[in-house]
Amino acid sequence: MKLKRALTVQNVLDYKSTKIQFKGRFYDVFGHPQIKGRWIVVGNSGSGKSSFMMQLAKEFARSEKVLYNFLEEDLDDDNVQDRLTLFKMHDVAHNFNMVSEPIEVLTERLKMRNSAQVIIIDSAMYFFRGYTFDKFIEFTRQFPKKLFVFTAHGKGAHPRTEFETSIYYDATQKVFVNGYLATNKGRKYGPNNKFFIVWQKGFEDLQGKNKELETD
Template identity: 35%
Template sequence: MNGTTTDTARTFARNAKGVREVLSMKFETLSFEGAWYDAFGTPERKGVWFIWGNSGNGKTSFVMQLCKELARFGRVAYNSMEEGACLTMQNTLRRFGMDEVNRRFLLLDNESMEELSLRIKRQKSPDFIVIDSFQYTQMTYRQYIAFKERHRNKLLIFISHATGTLPTGRSAKSVMFDAALKIYVEGYRAISKGRFIGPVGHFDIWPERAQEYWGRKEKQQ
């Protein structure tokens, strides 16, 4: 048996797993508590999450709260491709007290996907990567898959614009379907539509506004 054949056999052996082997595997998870657990349960700490919603519904506020929560479990890099380091971003960081997680939160000022990929490959790079927004990356679905495969040991969180109740653009829709955790934001509420759903299934970004919005919507139905 030559070297190539041996390598191929090893690859097949590594990729194929029996049911008992899979059931005995241990996965690293995020031990969410309180409202976070109620909404999203205990998700895996790597993979792809996808967050989308229309402007004015609390999406930015939710993402910042999520970053602060994730900073409890590791380091977060937020690639602000739309706003970058500007006054609006400064006000957002101040409003959510992000200085409390200063050493675990890194704001990237409109870093290209190529630069971001190099950063993630470094030793001791951030554990959680937030990319805002998917539309600004101008990635095709094929490019997204390649990026995801290069960084399988990280949690990649893509933020997306919405058209109606769906992400804007064909590639964004495909990424949404691929993501392990899909979070749709409407009426100051982040709703889990993915594979990780807690006992409540949603997170109220601004509880008073959310109750007002959804209460009004229920009456209209």
């Protein structure tokens, strides 16, 4: 077997990665992320995770083709339609599509020419149901030039299951959502902040309630 030549330090430094040009608050928190990799967004029920995901999808879709794979919600659910309207997804309709597909079907779709660059899978547990972490590795490494964003359920400040925890440690970008606040957990940080307020009023209301509890 012929081995590939090992890379020198300069070889690696000379590599110029392609970045997605985030703007505004997303740039403040995440900078300009690479156009490939694996993100995980962890959040408890009612945390604001779904609203954050739609805003994140819109930011990606400003420059890249985005495919949002809904598995926990039906595409005709009022909640989905409300978020599409609230966050004005018509603004990026040319780059944003939605499906509800199992792993076998989505794999074939992603093999097609001009398939989406950014794939959002909501959620990892539904998508990989019946599979092990090895299947996650096989699936994501099959498309090394694409960017995958997986949602995961939270238990406190951590992923709920062992499977989701394995994805968390493999991820190139980690986000935790709680109380309408998304926190960048690394590996890449933006220049100005670690926190993204998902919904200002909801966040402020919760902060007020927490202060009331502290003073009781």
